[in-house]
Amino acid sequence: MSMERTKQRDAIGASDPIIRMNDASVTYDDGGSYVLDGVSLEIERGEILGIVGESGSGKSMLASAMLDAxxxxxxxxxEIVHRSSDGTETDILELAQSELRSMRWEEISMVFQGAMSSFNPTMKIRGHFVETLDAHDADRAAGMERARELLSDLYLDPDRVLDSYPHELSGGMTQRALIALSLVLDPDLLVMDEPTAALDLLMQRSILQLLGGLRxxxxxxxxFITHDLPLVAALADRLAVMYAFKLVEIADTREMIEDAGHPYTRALLNSTPNLDAPLEEMRPIDGKSPAPINLPSGCAxxxxxPLATEQCREEVPGYHEVTAGHGAACFHWEEAIEEIPLNYTDSLGDTAATGGGAADEQ
Structure with a gap:
């Protein structure tokens, strides 16, 4: 492992990692195009990690890589290692297909974008639960009892939902039913890829509250993978920022919001709609993120x-420690904190911590 990767790994180390990724990359065109580039990341057991970035930054590919999918x-x-609660470590990339299929729902489960497309429209919701339980040789009666409890936890009427076809449920109800399905086998880790993208703001907030309660x-x-930094900030313990298929910054949520070190992270915060800041202070990020086949030299x-120098254009920045547990891949992180003021008003609350409150219509 290179010195740069070692610094990145050390900055994001966890005391009890459930997933450990070392130098994970995804390439196409016989290695000519990177859509995930050397990501090292440890996910702490029991935490909620938010992964944010613009569309096309590699967030969804990172999620797929975690499941070797x-x-x-x-x-x-x-290297992608799963560490069970008893300390047993399994290299996910070394698993046979049958072992991988078991792990994907029993140990690590995923909620993909677009709940409606995740369900068979000709099958009632109950059938999806039964099919999942049977495919993993789980006890059907116990599993359906857990399904009913999960649906209730998500403020859904279990009888109504289980006896409905997907099209008979609202978008918010369908998304919550999918979350319940992803948890029916009691996995250790739940990966959610833009799970609220198609929902209105009120429903998004409600689902985040409910996820806090489930946690x-x-x-x-x-x-929790999203392009909406403020949305996940209310839920996550830590935030990781991706740009051009790399992990460019990671920190505790509060520190990221208050003291981001990477110019891109600060630009993301300043481009966020904010009711407390004047309209003229909103700063859209100029330009667009690069495509895999046209990555800039040096720092992408x-x-x-606005702080780029000749060094940035020629060299790939290493991972610099801003504070303990807070790292940024930028040569000029100290200047960024001084020269790119934040207009983002911190509105983090404890709404997601308790899981209180009902969601939309039953």
């Missing part, structure tokens, strides 16, 4: 960065 002909390399009740570890963010 990269679409062909993508090539996944590096406490079932001792879950969660990875340099064409959009």
């Amino acid at each position: 990269v679409p062909n002909p993508g090539l996944l390399s590096g 406490e009740k079932y001792d879950l570890t969660m990875v 963010y340099h064409p959009r960065c």
Whole structure:
């Protein structure tokens, strides 16, 4: 492992990691195009990690890599280790297909974008639960009892939902039913890829509140992937920021909001709609994120960065420690904190911590 990767790993180390990724990369075109580039990341057991970035930054590919579910002909390399509660470590990339299928629902489960497309429209919701339980040789009676409890936890009427077809439920109800389905086998880790993207703001907030409650009740570890930094900030313990298929910054949520070190992270915060800031202070990020086949030399963010120097254009920045547990891949993180003031008003509350409150219509 390179010195840069070692610094990145050390900055994001966890005391009890449930997932450990070392130098994980995904390439296409016989290695010519990177859609995930050397990501090292440890996910702490029991935490909620928010992964944020613009569309096309590699967030969804990172989620797929965690489950060794990269679409062909993508090539996944590096090391991805799952650590069970008893300390047993399993290299996910070394598993046979049958072992991988079991792990994906029993140990690590995923909620994909677009709940409606995740359900068979010709099958009632009950059938999806039964099919999942049977496929993993789980006890059907006990599993359906857990399903009913999960649906109730998500403020849904179990009888109504289980006896409905997907199209008979609202978007928010369908998304919550999918979350319940993903948890029916009691996995250790739940990975959610833009799970609220198609929902209105009120429903998004309600689901985050409910996820906070599920985390406490079932001792879950969660990875929440989104382009909406303020949305996940109310839920996550830590935030990781991706740009151009790399992890560019990671820190505790409060520190990221108050003291982000990477110019891109600060630009993300300043582009966030904010009722407390004047309209003229809103700062859209100039330019656009690069495509895999046209990555800039040096730091990939340099064409959009107001602090870019010749060094940025020529060299890939290493991972610099801003504070303990807070790392940023930027040569000029100290200048960024001084020269790019934040207009984002911190509105973090404890609404997601308790899981209180009902969601939309039953």
